[in-house]
Amino acid sequence: MFDAVQPDEPHHYLAFLAVDPTQQNRGIGAALLADHHGRLDALGLPVYLEASNRNNQRLYLRHGYSAGPAIALPEEGPAILQMWRSAPGDDGRTPFPCTKPRRQ
């Protein structure tokens, strides 16, 4: 399901970000993101990810991501929130790129 809704525009896919639960809310996640974004910005790449809840979505919004559509899972489960961070120089012209329906 996730593959089918990934944006068509070439991008970096940030699949995982995690901090030891005993060390959360001390700025480590923000530091990891800032370091990673520095390398991706140098390559001129936009970033796409799926946020798994509204709490971590706030972190991404503070780091320059725009909220896209939610992915509704077929049965029980959290609402998955698509997020996009434009490439440097885009100046917000692409708030969220298009996704063409794809066969799975």
Ligand SMILES: CC(C)(COP(=O)(O)OP(=O)(O)OC[C@H]1O[C@@H](n2cnc3c(N)ncnc32)[C@H](O)[C@@H]1OP(=O)(O)O)[C@@H](O)C(=O)NCCC(=O)NCCS
């Ligand atoms: C999300 C996560 C990587 C952030 O790392 P962190 O070092 O705790 O983050 P920071 O201290 O730099 O920033 C704090 C922000 O992280 C987010 N956050 C912190 N703990 C969280 C948790 N248990 N679950 C979800 N988001 C959390 C919030 O946005 C918080 O900001 P707030 O003050 O507005 O609530 C980390 O909390 C974590 O590993 N959570 C569980 C796994 C997860 O949700 N990964 C992301 C999947 S998309």
